Structure formats: structure tokens, C-alpha cells
Amino acid sequence: MGKVRVSFSLDPDLMERFDRWIRHRGYTNRSEAFRDMVRECQVEEAWTRANHEVAAAVVLVYSHAHLLSRHLIEEEHRHHRWVLARTHVHLDEENCLEVVLLRGPAKEVARLGHRLISRTGVKFGRLVPATTGKDLI
Numbered sequence: 001m002g003k004v005r006v007s008f009s010l011d012p013d014l015m016e017r018f019d020r021w022i023r024h025r026g027y028t029n030r031s032e033a034f035r036d037m038v039r040e041c042q043v044e045e046a047w048t049r050a051n052h053e054v055a056a057a058v059v060l061v062y063s064h065a066h067l068l069s070r071h072l073i074e075e076e077h078r079h080h081r082w083v084l085a086r087t088h089v090h091l092d093e094e095n096c097l098e099v100v101l102l103r104g105p106a107k108e109v110a111r112l113g114h115r116l117i118s119r120t121g122v123k124f125g126r127l128v129p130a131t132t133g134k135d136l137i
């Protein structure tokens, strides 16, 4: 596939910060960093379209004392169409870490993710928006 050459101007300070940032991230050149930034914009944009198919990871930390596992599993069963997989590890005597992988229309995936996170007893919850990768180059 051919490439398009892009040139744009930036303040020297901003360029310096960008170069520092790409070094910290482990990029070896500006082009690869820029490509990833554009892909990130694409993923973000896809999430604004309700029916667009997306993937996501929901990260949950909770105390198993709340019988929360059961509620979470019930919720996942109710929306099994969107649940790809789940992983549960016992962090210590009390705490559990769970990662639920979802795939489906952005609206449904976001709704289910937020429903899991907002359950009483969840100490930490994050919906990590991802992509099925189909539309990315």
C-alpha cells in the first residue's frame, strides 16, 4: 500500500514534548507514533456510533464478601450475546479481580460495562474501549 507524505508545523516546545513522549512509549520514529494516534482517534470515533461493533474490556475489583460474583454472573448471562469471556482471580483473602471481555454494538457494550461497574461493592471499575480491529489499517 502506498503512503501519503504529511507535513505540518508545530511549536518547537510541542515538538520536543512529542519526541519525549514517543521515546517514553518506545516508538522508534514519529510516523509510527502518529499512525497509532490516528488509529486511537478512529477507535474513539467508532464508540460514538451507537450501532458500530466494538470490543471492550471491563476491569473490576471487588470484595467477594458481597456475593457480588453471583450478581455479576447473572448480569453477564442476561447479556450473554455481548460477553466473550471472563477471568476471575482471587487477589487476597477478600478481594477479587475480574476482567470481562465484551463485543457488540457500542451502545450495548457501554451500557453493560457501566452496569457491571456501578454495582454496589465494586471498589474499582474501568471500561476499556477497544476495537474489533476490522476498520483499522
Ligand code: NI
Residues within 6 Å of the ligand: 064, 088, 089, 090, 091, 095, 096, 097
Ligand atoms: Ni475471588
